[in-house]
Amino acid sequence: MPKVLRILLWTFISLLGAFALATIALHRGEEINAMWLVVAAVATYAVAYRFYSSFIAAKLLAIDPLRATPAERLDNGRDFVPTNKWVVFGHHFAAIAGPGPLVGPVLAAQFGYLPGTLWIIAGAVLGGCVQDFVILLFSVRRDGKSMTEMAKTEIGKVGGFVSYVAVIAIIIILLGAVALVVVNALKSSPWGTFTIAMTMPIALLMGLYLRRIRPGKVLEASAMGFVLVLAAIFGGQWVSQSPSWAAVFTLSGATLAVLLIVYGFAASVLPVWLLLAPRDYLSTFVKLGTIALLAIGIVALRPSLHMPPLTRFIDGTGPVFAGTVFPFAFLTIACGAVSGFHSLIASGTTPKLISREPETRMVGYGGMLAESMVAIMAMIAASVLQPGVYFAVNSPAGIVGQAPETAAATITAWGFPVTAGEMSSLAHAVGEQTLFNRTGGAPAFAVGMAHIFSNSLGGQALMAIWYHFAIMFEALFILTVLDAGTRVGRFMLQDALGHIWKPLGRTSWYPSILLTSGLIVAAWGYFLWQGVKDPLGGINSLWPLFGICNQLLATVALCVATTIIIKMGRARYVLVTLIPLCWLVAVTFTAAYHKVLNANPRIGFLAHARQLVAAGADARLIFNDRLDAAVAGALVVLVAVVLIESVLEWLRVLSGRKAAEVKEAPFVMTRMALEEQS
């Protein structure tokens, strides 16, 4: 394309993006179309990818197309395999896309669509994509080393230890928080519970099919599993309408929590091929298909956003979770904007598949842009709901009241009209007994998604099917995270305990498997139980805690990245990682301060504990608040130590007291370049 045309094209895309951003930022009083959010996001992502990521690749990272990657040098056909960049992109995206970018934006929609949308777009292009990209490249240059190993070699032993602790903590709290989302989605829902229960035998059947009947035909088995899951959704409708079966599958939050804990333990101790792997395949199959379907649905329907750009709850009095827009909106939406967890994926399997260094840009930066787009779709799904409906679904009974009339009156008094009759009709339309107090984000997302799907495909008659399809999709996602996370946590614990007593480190020794699985499940199970019993609905405490953990991990990842950049002698470009690092430090430390010490009992854990003490409440609830405060405080202290270690290292290198020495694998010319030259 001629240069002039290229300039004109990019000028047009930039102006379009700016205009769309201005529209969503400045429009007040009238509903806007969801396409403005899509256009703003797509145009910003295109400009950021074309210009910012190529600037980072060329100036900051000095990506070298001639340098052989570990996939090429260490190619063993197993872990290290040079792979087509689009294939790696798909693989990386499937690994980073979880329930977080769906749940976070739905919860943050309580502030209105504007803060969340702006954070998703800006956070991704300036923070999340940068983190994923640089960590991926640095791992590629270090033979696929993990983030914790890089923290150890580049910052020091303390850095390595803290990132290890942060990873374990984030896994435990994440699992507790996402398990609570499933519990709240399935509570008193025989249809949803039956569908999800059916995915277990379906996964077992897939495992046996793959092992005994058609070895290795995973796509075939996944397609078969998907058809069976669809049948289970229709079967769920029949179950919900049968008085005797409906009673069997109508479970309380506490029962569901116990069942999930048992499931997590079983998934961790059973052979991978039997349950974990088939569930993973099934969940990935459904995930990729549903995300594509949702994108098509939004573009086809082009719905209006009923949620205002800003709600009164930016002042911190929100019913979904308490806290002001800064810092809590930026914690609630982690995956989709910046997610520390991604640094584990970017330094896990992906670097071992990259065949040329320049491909890290598309996989790392581009993969995160795709994830961010998923978060935008979730924000749209939440914002197409009438605000009254959104708050009725997402507000805990402890805030709005148990009775439908009381809840509707409270929400209407906030300025978001809704009636008990309207909610009853909606619940009937989606095949539920009630939609009041269904906290956690998943039911609200499912209602929004069902609204979009039923308006673009199938009409109102299919609303209930779409709703339960969405619930199944989210629960399947979450259960996959749950079983994979429990197993990863178990392996990490076994590695650590192996230093104390060698047999405990043997991953195939059954007593060790049972002990470590039990410990990990007990840890996240405790947080889950605490959430189920929390009078404020659990999400109010657990989701911000999860956000703090996740963003603290991102802080560690950006500390590692900044340290390496300075050691590479590229300090003049250090702002690329330093700005998101400073932002995350400001967000996480402020949030942790509020969560521990804020005098408002709905925000501060200790204030809530004091309130419970004064009211003579259950000692367990008081202990839970103190435990949450201790976890948040301890993590912040640990990350502060890494931050200080990193800053001292930067000063030593910049002042010349320490040689700027990076610990990269030696340069080897790529065979591919030599072949191209010849």
Add this chain to the structure above:
Amino acid sequence: MSLISGCGADTLVRKTLRPKTNRKKVNAVRAGITGSLNVFVAALREIFEESAYERFLARAKVESSPTAYGKFLRETEDAKARRPKCC
């Protein structure tokens, strides 16, 4: 085309050339679609570990069978179980 311009020859030549040009375009589009589909299928096969199993069969020089798949699963179990799924 310019060599035989004038007296309506342009139109004649253009008419004669159009099917070829169209065929070229159609072929290019077809190649593009086939290429994209191939990459899409390859991505799915990589995500769903079908390619990894094929590499294992090639490396171990064995035919696909329940025993071979069992060996492949044992070989990859450790790595798979250590792979986190993101939130």
